[in-house]
Amino acid sequence: MFENEPATTAILMVAAGLLLIFSVLFSRPSERIGIPVVLVFLLIGLLVGSRLPDHFVDFDLAFRIGTVGLVLILFDGGLNTPFRQIRQYLAPASVLATVTVIGTALIVALIARLLGLGWTEAFLLGAIVSSTDAAAVFSSLRGSGVQLRRRVGATLELESGLNDPVAVILTLTLTAQLVSGGPFNLAALAGDILLQLAIGLAVGYAVGWLGSHLLDRIRVPAAGLYPVLTLALALLAFGLPTLFMGSGFLAVYIAALMLGNQRLPYRSGILRVHDAMAWLAQITMFLILGLLAVPEMLASAGWKGLVLALGLALVARPVMVMLSLWPFGYKAKESGFVAWVGLRGAVPILLATFPVLAGVEGAIELFHLVFFVVVVNALIPGATIRWAVQWFQVEQAGRQRPSPVLEVNAIDSLPVQIISFRLDPAAMVTGNPAGALPLPAGADILLLVRGKEALPVRPETVLQADDHVHIMVRPEDKRAVELLFGLREED
Amino acid sequence: MFENEPATTAILMVAAGLLLIFSVLFSRPSERIGIPVVLVFLLIGLLVGSRLPDHFVDFDLAFRIGTVGLVLILFDGGLNTPFRQIRQYLAPASVLATVTVIGTALIVALIARLLGLGWTEAFLLGAIVSSTDAAAVFSSLRGSGVQLRRRVGATLELESGLNDPVAVILTLTLTAQLVSGGPFNLAALAGDILLQLAIGLAVGYAVGWLGSHLLDRIRVPAAGLYPVLTLALALLAFGLPTLFMGSGFLAVYIAALMLGNQRLPYRSGILRVHDAMAWLAQITMFLILGLLAVPEMLASAGWKGLVLALGLALVARPVMVMLSLWPFGYKAKESGFVAWVGLRGAVPILLATFPVLAGVEGAIELFHLVFFVVVVNALIPGATIRWAVQWFQVEQAGRQRPSPVLEVNAIDSLPVQIISFRLDPAAMVTGNPAGALPLPAGADILLLVRGKEALPVRPETVLQADDHVHIMVRPEDKRAVELLFGLREED
The missing domain is CATH 3.30.70.1450 (Regulator of K+ conductance, C-terminal domain)
Structure with a gap:
């Protein structure tokens, strides 16, 4: 121990430092050619990982880091969602987050079954890849310099904050099913999902409410302590409902929505710290998930993965999105765009570690299949997003909001x-x-x-x-x- | 594994969230009564730790987290040090960081020897408690609302950034000595210290130079990536010299000094993120160090700890500071104040984990002795700092700089x-x-x-x-x- 200690920590820190620097350096070129930044991190992880000895493959640690990372990302997403301005899109987004997620999972499961997987593995795969990633969508859009029509942008944003919890619940429940081997009970599953969402919503609301009162009252000796407090709230918002069979991820998003739409002390500082933490979480998650994958196994996922990926992008998501948005009076082109840019991100790969941890048979193959599906479903919509904006005519009319050159913050609250x-x-x-x-x-x-x-x-x-x-x-x-x-x- | 997984992560997150919230909540009252905030975190850790089962006592993890934490704290300190304005105090601060640290270690070792410790254990103890903590000094001062005369404030600030590396080198070298059991060679020790400092200085300078050019050139797709980049630089600045027998902590501080005194893109964002990370690191370090201590063993450190603590505060530091500052023409009252507010912080407790990891005999007792010395040497100067400012007449003449009510940042660089x-x-x-x-x-x-x-x-x-x-x-x-x-x- 002693012989190695300062050196081991130093090696880990140098490795982390270099990986972070490379990831940031390559983020700009990748954006210019339309590849979502996050895929670059995944690729770097994959390249480095294939050269590491086996004992670095630690699915347990990956799951834990991934969970914390997703909490930070969802919290940041919630803080930055201008809820008051987009709450009229809550209904369609909620339908997308539930009906579309479940329907997509079912259609993908059907395709997987046709490809020869067993029913439960097929359902598991469907559940894992069923949710979209807002960060990927919006980082691709930002790179292209266009602004979406508000209805489309708001729907995508709310959807992707709300649909991760549903995918998580589906996956965990199905994994438990696979491990216990009991009979499959659809009614119980539906009841379970609703209960978890309800608990998550309630606890998230409670944490958000208590948190905003706390932030409003408390005076801390140094402004740097405010972000520590909001970080603590994020951890609690996830941990508490998770302990009581509720959806922690939904609670985190709801709590952050409430806090972000409140007057916060030291607001710009809090937002910047969470923004940086979310980026750090993104990079770390994708790097680690890349480290877990084995290139040979990805290659052997080959044509099955491709069929599943295309089935998801061209059949499952479009069908479900069109059906879900139809009652809300979205134009066909608007629904088409929402369907097309259903980018997949870190969540599916994180979820795919769960069956591995649970010791489900064939889970490692499943992990690589999911990896493949995610990469294809980030590359295709990512690379075509500019074209899609024009084709589906969803660009905001008028000029884009210019960016400011000065930033003025009142430290006390002023009446102007x-x-x-x-x-x-x-x-x-x-x-x-x-x-x-x-x-x-x-x-x-x-x-x-x-x-x-x-x-x-x-x-x-x-x-x-x-x-x-x-x-x-x-x-x-x-x-x-x-x-x-x-x-x-x-x- | 699977049975426990979401729950275990959730419990850890709830615990972390609650500890952070309590720490922030108690930070304000503690400041009002003059107790350094960080002691509150230590106390909370101690209270919680004494109720935990034994297997939570993980000195290895504590060392690793403490190292990363100290890197973040030193980096933040360097970023916020206005070097151009205080570089004329570099010479006295450097003498304090070397001569005073080594001399203090020797005098404390002498006292420890008189109390019955063996020579090498005594030297080890002296080395461990030899450096001061700027964060503790300045958080106590900020609470009291006074501003120090510039010469005094700048000297304390630079000293505490520069003296940690020396204490670290002393401790690591002496621990290696104890483990190997070879003969004690003072000349070799001195040469080793100088070499480590020189390498740390060189690598820190190189990382700072490369980093500021990188930050100047690179354009990232999202501003939140800048703090990720500076975090990576901090990790590299520590890791690289550590691998090549240099002082990583010195390198981190030097690199941050260079970056902080440069034009940085997204400057206020970077500073805020590092400020929050440093606070998080402070809280985490003190909580964990508190968790490691056993109240009964602290009690049994009793009178020996008290004698050592008072010997450090009333003899070792005053003598060495007076001697060190005398050639630089400081007034007696100025030197007296610098001597009095030599608050000890997380560094000694972190260093005290090292002999435990190395398996040095009696290291656990040493850890608790150090814990005791640190608490006394944070409480006494912390509680008396207002009185000390008046007694030693080191308050800045004239009015204190008022705090602004608006904050205006140029996002691009403007000529005004x-x-x-x-x-x-x-x-x-x-x-x-x-x-x-x-x-x-x-x-x-x-x-x-x-x-x-x-x-x-x-x-x-x-x-x-x-x-x-x-x-x-x-x-x-x-x-x-x-x-x-x-x-x-x-x-």
Whole structure:
């Protein structure tokens, strides 16, 4: 022990450091050619893993790290979901998260059965690959620089936050079934799913409610302790319902939704820390899942994997999405786009470790089959996403929100907000001197950024197209100012 | 395995979540009564640990987590050290980090020998408790609301970043000595220390240099990836020199110093993430170290521990600090204050796990002795720090820098800075209308916060005492604006 100790820890840290650096370095080029960033991490893990001795294959550790990672990712997703703005899409997203997930699992199971798998293994496979990954969808979209029509974007975002818990419940229950070998009871399964979702929802709501009151009341000696507190809330939101047969992942997402839509102290700090932790979790999960896979076994998953992957992408998901969204009045092209970009991410591979841990026969083959399905279902939609946006005509009309050049945060809460605009040539104020604008009382242009220069604003300063203007305004006057200045920059 | 799995992970997460929440909740009350926050975490760990079954006592895991934690803490410390402003204190701080550490270790060893320990155990104990903890000092100071004279504050800050590596080297070398049982060679020890420091310095410099070029060049698809990159740099900065017989902890601090004093993209995000990670590391380290201790063994460390603790605080450190700072022209009261607030933190307890891992005889007793010494040497200076500031007259003359109410960050780099002032009644501008101020060209008052109100600034707006004003200014005009407005708020 002693002979090796500082060296072993040092080797682990160097390895982790190098893997992280390579992953970040390759994230940009991968995005340019339309491959989801996360696949790069998976590939690096696979390449490194195939050169490691066997004892690094630790499915137990992978499951534990993957669980924590998924908690961090879902929590970050919930924090950043502007629930108030998209709650009208909750109904279709919930149907996608339940009906579509279960239906997709059934159709994939049918295909797997036709390929020669036993019924329960087939159902297990279907359950494992049944949920989509928002991070993959949105990182692909961000790279392509387009903005989706709100209905489509919001539906995809809510869906992928809500459907992971259902896939997890399906997989765990089916695995337990396989291990116990008892008779298959569909009614019991359905009841179980509903119960777990209900408990998860209740506990998530409770943790979110308590957490936002706690954050509102508590004063900590250093701002860096706030993110520690929100991290603790995320761990509790997962752990508590899991202990009481509820869905921990649903609870995490719900708790984060509530916290993120509340006034948080040190908000931008909390969001940034969770953003970084979610990225770290993404990279770590995909690296580790890549480490677990054996290239030879992936190759032998070959044509079966390909048939399953294409069956999922071209049959199972499209059929179920069209059926699920049809009652909500989505246009065919909108449903088509939602169906097409059902990218799979880390969740299926994480779920595929579970049968391995449970000692299900053939679980290692299943793991590699799932790996194959996930990679194909990230590559195809990922590489075609720009084309799909045009083909299905789901791009947001009008210009994209420009990004701001300054960020202004009030540390105490002030009764004004500072909002920023990038002036459109057609905006009402463009071409006019600042002193001549009919600004509401209490509103004021603080600062103007033109090209690489920041200019003071005097009454005689003429506003030009493409200027970034930062305006202080009372919340009640925001609408009036938006009418004058046009499209706001991203917050 | 399968029967337990989701539950085991869930229990661990609930436990971690609750411990973190309690630690954060108690951090504020503890600060008010002058107990360093970190001791609260230690105490919680101790209370919980004494109720756990034996197999939770895992010194190996504690060492590994402690190492990563210390890396995160030192990296954060380096990032936040304004090196350019305090580099004139590098010489005295370096002498404190080497001469004072070694001398303190020797004097403590002498006391321990008098108390009946063997020579090598005595030296080991001295080495383990020889370094101070900046985080403890500064969190105590922040709670008391005073600002130290710059020379004193900067010396303490640099000292505590630089002295941990020396204590680590001393401890590891002495432990190796104890295990191998060879003859004790002082010259070889000194040479070894210098070599390790030199390698650590070189590798830290190299990682810092490469890292800042990398951060400057690379464009990542999501800002959340920048902190992942800096985290990777921290891991590399520790791991690489450690593999080549260098001081990893020194390298981490040096690399962070270089990065923090560079223009970083997404700077405030990176700093916040590392700040939160350092707090998380602090809490985790102290909790775990508390878990390792056994209350009965602490009690039996009793009077020996007390004599050692007081010997360290009242003899060893004061003597060595006075000697070390004397050539640099520090006043007696300044040296006295530096000597008095030599708070001990997590490093000694982490170092005390090392002999346990190495299987040194009596290492468990040593661990508890160290635990005792650390607690006393955190409690006494921590509780008396306000009194010490007055007694030694080291408070910064003049008013304390007020804290700002708005935070403005440029996302791209702009050729102007935004600085803020809280107006003193005696400031030149107070009582004058904004339009009458002789501001340099290109400078402009953006915003004025008066009480709870943010006001637009018109030429006729009269500036009043206690107004917060935010001013845009070119870097070259900063001095002129400071002459007009007085004391700047904290950045």
